[in-house]
Amino acid sequence: MAPFLSQDTTLIVGAGFAGSVVARELAEAGRKVHVIDKRPHIAGNAYDETDAHGILIHRYGPHIFHTNGQRIFEYLSRFTAWRPYEHRVRGVVDGVRYPFPINRDTLNQLYGLDLDEAGAEAYYEQVRIPVEEVRTSEDVVLNSVGRDLYEKFFLNYTRKQWGMDPSELKAGVAARIPVRTNSDDRYFTDTFQAMPADGYTAMFQNLLDHPNITVELGIDYFEVRQSMQPAHTVYTGPIDAFFDYRFGHLPYRSLRFEHDHLPDVDQYQETGTINYPNDHAFTRITEFKHLTGQVHAGTSIVREYPEAAGDPYYPVPSTENEALFKRYEALTRERTDVTFVGRLAQYRYYNMDQVVGAALAAARTILGG
Template identity: 60%
Template sequence: MYDYLIVGAGFAGSVAAERLAAGFGKRVLIVDKRPHIGGNAYDEYDDQGLLIHKYGPHIFHTNSKDVFDYLSRFTAWRPYQHRVLASVDGQLFPIPINLDTVNRLYGLSLTSFELEAWFASKAEAIPEPRTSEDVIVGKVGRELYEKFFRNYTRKQWALDPSELDAQVTARVPVRTNRDDRYFTDTYQVMPRQGYTRMFQRMLSHPNITIVLNTDYRDIQREVQYGEMIYTGPVDEYFDYRFGRLPYRSLEFRFETIRQPVYQPAAVINYPNEYPYTRVTEFKYLTGQEHGSTSLVYEYPQAEGDPYYPVPRPENAERYKHYEALAAVTPGVHFVGRLATYKYYNMDQVVAQSLSLCSKLTGKRRQELVEVPHNGHGTVGGRRVHG
């Protein structure tokens, strides 16, 4: 008899399992279709001994001290500030667009104050930005939009930015200084031994049982449990009653180069040429020392594992029907990206899962995260020590 059946061993499910088991003595069964824990954050060593992220780069950043302190129980950290370059007109420029991007692209020598006025002279007046095109054109004008954003977005979503909600490009800032960091959060770090090792420690409590390579529906009737925490696609849970919620997927193509470093930044975006959107070199992220290096090329596609909810008004409207149904489904709690049809960052998923546990236990989140972990458990049929 389990107190909770948790569907999915990514951040949402693993955080919930750990807190309920360690903090409140609950017996938890966590089930995942994949052959591993960690969800899309799973990393592993390839045949050459290089640590890679199997489902594309995952860079941890947060402004939440609670989230950072909580995860710090399960990993030491490596400081890491992410930088991205974009390939435009045969050259590499900092992205997000900043002072250096504009000066180098146009052969100017503007100051930060002058750049603000320069952007204003290029921007189009759009009182109420509704689309992703509106957001960028309203900030920096049409030429920079065409060079850096339009085709990248078309490749990523198979839709023109004029067909996508404003939130897509609103995530990317535009700067008037020389700050070339992709994120500006207080905490910018990577797990020192990788994400998988962090998840192993998180799920090592003796009250947690993990079943991998298994669809929860195949064992649901054979298992006695009190309540369910569901982190999979919400439309799938309800057998697509209101139709499918659209997602974009990715194909990852890995390449090993027999030299220590290959490209001048961790990620290079390709907004215009080539069918892939970006290329990541993992050693920047992991800090690993190795004679070879590993790259991954990302090719957006319509079919495959669901990664990105497609942000359009009709999809948001369809999700509202599922959201209403989820709210009145007794004994089932929906948490995480897929279950709430939102493109959350990793720290946001952790925070959402902690908030759910707070609700289930009646404890404030601060009290909840202070409870110690303690213990070793079984992961995938073998004992893993924290």
């Protein structure tokens, strides 16, 4: 049954970051907002919950908050306290775990060297394969660290993650991963790195807690949209679905999650995430207690298996897909009654803070600011 909406109400499709932030901004400006989501919970892919063993887990894989945007961090700080957390990752090559992203210690351990920062910089310069025009992810990595490190840490991981060769992916995918000459083994170096103290779901509950906001879950927009006449619609789902796949399906990469609890293990691995670029069908294992700081006799982990089919998680950033997206984007300019925002609606590989920024900008536009 379709929700009843008065004609002065804004409909927001999706209760993840994009939809919830826009909802809050419009509500605080005096607008009536109705949020729907086809899932039975708020918070989108950031949804976390206590598992059957009492450990706070991220149902849809690890979400690590980091940003250089003070404005974004302060905005979300209205809705959560924070637990400082700096994420660390190891990459397994030939059974040995190395710091990742690649840094000086990675080089020294992998090749039996004793490089200082200048030595690491000289090493990269020696092994890199110069690429005159960097277009693909393969170009980015070869131009930076050469073929051996590319094949050990990037090539097979990328093939698993995206179902494509790095030479087929746009440069921006690999450009997200730095290469360091120092011993900094943090995955991110952003100014603000923290986890919501009570979890993401609690933060979203606070975001959506406003008298002008109503939330209805388990509602599929495409089953009810013909019967609703909102004042405006904010759509955060896949853009191709909104237009009934007029030009064909945009490729998205999906994930399957294998959650596991180890009742008698206090700590399963030394860092929050371990990447397996060359082994197994999964890409990585994350142990949640690192992220949350929770104290528990057992531990819960998740393995991630990239798949072509399933819920859309990542837009696939290739030149061909970007061209197809542009055709859909042109259609959005004809729809003044709808605002498209978020990773799926804008076909962008956004981080969480970038989605928040995009949502704040969308809200300002809707409000005429």
